[in-house]
Amino acid sequence: MPRKAARRIGVSLLGVAGVLVIAAAAALGFRAYRQHLAAETLAIRSPNGVQEGAFVDIGGIKQWIVIRGEDRANPVLLFVHGGPGGSTLPISSGWRPWEKHFTVVQWDQRGTGRTYGAAGEDTLAPTMTLERMTQDGIELVEYLRSHLHKDKIVLVGHSWGSFLGIHIVKQRPDLFYAYVGTGQVVGRVTFETSFELAIVHLQQLAQSAGNGEALTELAPLVARPVMTPENRLVADKWSKTLGLPSIESFQLAGPVPPPFMPDFSLLDWYYWRKGMAFSAKYLRGRDGPMFKRDIRSLGPAFSIPVVLIEGDADYNTPSGPAEQFFDQITAPYKEFVRVAGGEHFIPFDRPDQFLAALLTYVKPLAHD
Known part of the structure; x- marks a missing residue:
């Protein structure tokens, strides 16, 4: 040249x-x-408000929490996120109205977000168990009681967080005013039901599209929708081809889009995505605790109030198994709140409606 x-x-x-x-x-x-x-x-500007983000020593590692609220006298609400590994920090701007009524605590669990970034995979890998994370939750609540000068708090668990949350409140009910579940995971039955609903939906999509090949391959699954690895491969194939709505397709509500959340750096996004994949390896899938354990094995008796807020259009964690579980339990007070048209991410895409349920059914329970 x-x-x-x-x-x-x-x-x-x-x-x-x-x-x-x-x-x-x-x-x-x-x-x-x-x-x-x-x-x-x-920004929280009220004189008795709280707006903090810090690492706290929990379970032998530094775990990241954020505490926000307009009045420290309000009840404390600990939100236990799903995923597993799905930190709520970048997607929670729609909760700003919640902070008028509750002091809201968000927690990057072991293997999640900033907690993942601070500890590293080599340290975390041997500790990624349901038992260790249950103890993490208890230690965190003990810290919050002392730090915020509260005797008890409210725990809200979403998806994986609902499965973990049940284990936490079952071990230490004395720490809680109430348990609130949404996208409630019962165990393997939740995902078997989800698979059955997905097959029905795929058949409908294939019929609408006139896709004979899809109908032929789906026919054995429709006749016997068992969640085997082979059947899941067929379902995954046609989910992509036919456009079955995915768990990522929900629309967030709130004043701040996730890319512009304050105090959330590009490195935080890196840890968020890495933590999701890392946590899934240990906690999700056929060998994970959500498939191998069942919250019904913990017994039907609860010594604290239980409120489930469930969408009737949630195909990821269908409300059917959650409602059957709810019908079997005993508690001083229990309420099943059905959200018409609600999907899996009600706290995020319908935060005002979720808050209304919290104010109606939960906040009255949070008093000494």
């Missing part, structure tokens, strides 16, 4: 690189500006 041509190519590449650097700097600057605006929108 002639030197002049090579020089021109080099200059062109430098020009492209310069443009990319300028574009990246502009994008980062815009993100920083939007995060600044979001911080102003979400």
Whole structure:
């Protein structure tokens, strides 16, 4: 290649690189500006409010929590996230109205988000068990009681967090005013029911699309919707082809889109995604505790109130098994709240409706 041509190519590449650097700097600057605006929108300014984020020593490692609320006198609500590994920190701006009525605590569980980033996989891997995480939850609540000067708190568990949350309140009911489950996981039966509903939905989509090949391959699953590895491969294939709505397809509500949440860096996003994959390896799937354990084995008697808030259009953790579990339990007070048209992420895509249920059925229980 002639030197002049090579020089021109080099200059062109430098020009492209310069443009990319300028574009990246502009994008980062815009993100920083939007995060600044979001911080102003979400700021707690009341004189008796609380707005804290910190690592706390729990279970032998540093675990990240965020505490927000407009009045420290309000009941404390610990939200136990799903996933597993699904930190709620970047997707919770819709909870700003909750903070008028509750002091809301978010927790990056063992293997999640900033907790994952601080500890690292080598430290965490041997400890990723249901038993250890149950004790983590108890230690966290003990810390919150002391730090926020409360005798008891409310625990809200979502999806995986509902499975973990039941184990926490069952071991230490004396720490809680009430347990609230949403997207409640009972055990393997939850996912077997979800699979059956998915097959029915796929058959309907195939019929609507006139897809004969899909109908032929799905026919044995429709006749016997057993969740074997082979059947799951067939279901996954046609889920993608026919456009079965996925767990990621929900629409968040709230004033701040996730990319612009304040105090959530690009490194935090990296840890968020890595933590999800890491936690799933130990806690989800056919060998994970949600499949191998069942909360019914803990017994039907609860010594604290139990409230389940369930969407009737939740195909990921269908409300049927949750309602059957609810019917079997005994508790000083229990309430099953059915949200018409609600899907799996009610606290995030219908935060106002979820708050209304909390205020009606839960907050009156949170008193000494």
